[in-house]
Amino acid sequence: MPISKAAARGITDEFARRRGPKSGLVVGATWGNPVLTAALEALMPADRLTVVADPVSIEDLRASLAAEGSWTAGNVTAVASLAEAGPAEEVMLASPVTVEAEAFIDDIALLREKVSPGGVLSFAATLTAPAREEIAELVAEYGIGTDLIVRSLPPVRIHRLRIGSASEREGRARAIAAAEDLAPAWRASSVAVTPRLHLDSNGVIAAGLLLGTAWAAKRIRPSSKAWALPALAAAPVAAFFRDPQREADLRGEDDEPESVLAASDGRIMAVETVVDERFGAATGTAGSEWLRIAAYLSLTDVHINRAPVAGEVVDVFTERGGYAKASTPEGEHNVACYTVVSTPRGRVVVAQRTGMILRRIVNRTKPGAALAKGERYGLIRFGSRTDVYLPAGAAEAVVEPGQTIRAGETVVARWI
Secondary structure, three states, rough: OOOOOHHHHHHHHHHHHHHHOOOOEEEHHHHHHHHHHHHHHOOOOOOOEEOOOOOOOOHHHHHHHHHOHHHHHHHHHEEEEEEOOOOOOEEEEEEOOOHHHHHHHHHHHHHHHHEEEEEEEEEEEOOOOOOOOHHHHHHHHEEEEEEEEEOOOEEEEHHHHEEEOOHHHHHHHHHHHOOOOOOOOOOOOOOOOOOOOOHHHHHHHHHHHHHHHHHHHHHOOOOOOOOOOHHHHHHHEEEEEEEEEOOOOOOOOOOOOOEEEEOEEEEEEEEEEOOOOOOOOOOOOOEEEEEEEEEEEEEEEOOOOOOOOOEEEEEEEOOOOOOOOOHHHHHHHOOEEEEEEEEOOEEEEEEEEEEOOOEEEOOOOOOEEEOOOOOOEEEEEEEEEEEEEEEEOOOEEEEOOOOOEOOOOEEEEOOO
């Protein structure tokens, strides 16, 4: 089954976002395959890429690679079987998984031997894949990210597994180190409207439902003006889910490694020191005191959440609470989702807190995922608040209550 360019970009994103040097392995590709094309476009001078092709097409693949010139010939190796390929940090399947469960289990057993410690296996699967139950089990145990690509026919899910033969500790250390050198991930959940403005997929769905309701109302009662209400609401609802490109999305090297970025747009509510035992030791040694920077988001603010620092996600959990207005002191006890990120300087926590309206938190990251600084990872709808927790004494705030901030751009604190 052919794979779309959007799905290919999702499969190769973990390879492309690393600045290198890095090693990649594309399995089951022929020349012109979108996954192979995307991987070749991501190559940097010090990178290495191995391509596994079937024996019938291997010579055509080698000839095509050679025709690309010395750049490709020096960085890419084509082999006729998986046994000939060495381990790589990023392993990418060139075709969607369509095999039966038993064959899939056998394939994964071979592939996991080709994933370097802490590396990532990325692949696509149709929504009706025969091995979907086995895939779900793997995702539950090793998954670090899943994206639905609706711009494929048929739609597919991209799965990324941090899976290898080394110990969990070694893989975890690799993830933290890699996060410092990562570019923000490409998100299939962000749909481009213009080069600088995207809409989160939630906005596309919400606007579509409203327009569908308007169409149905017009068909059922042609003489009524009731259809106008959902039709007029579609644009402002979609605008709520706007996802503008920010400086973090275009960043090359991080020129301010000591900076901590805002996790959301909005206005600073409070900068204070608190004691909280839920997140483990703040610095990995001792102490549960945190510098907390709280921000309130109004209905007109962009509600996309971004990682304030680079690191590995070690925990994601939700706690029950109320639904008070987020700008009030009672809002601190609202339902919240906490994302705990491990960094070389200690743990950093971001709390996504609900507000009074609709009370929906979207968190798209998982333990084991590596987040780049400023990377999108979720959103809250509609009114909301975010809190950034930093180890007390390890960082100092550079913002004040009442100050306006922008996610992925405003520096809210600096590491000491």
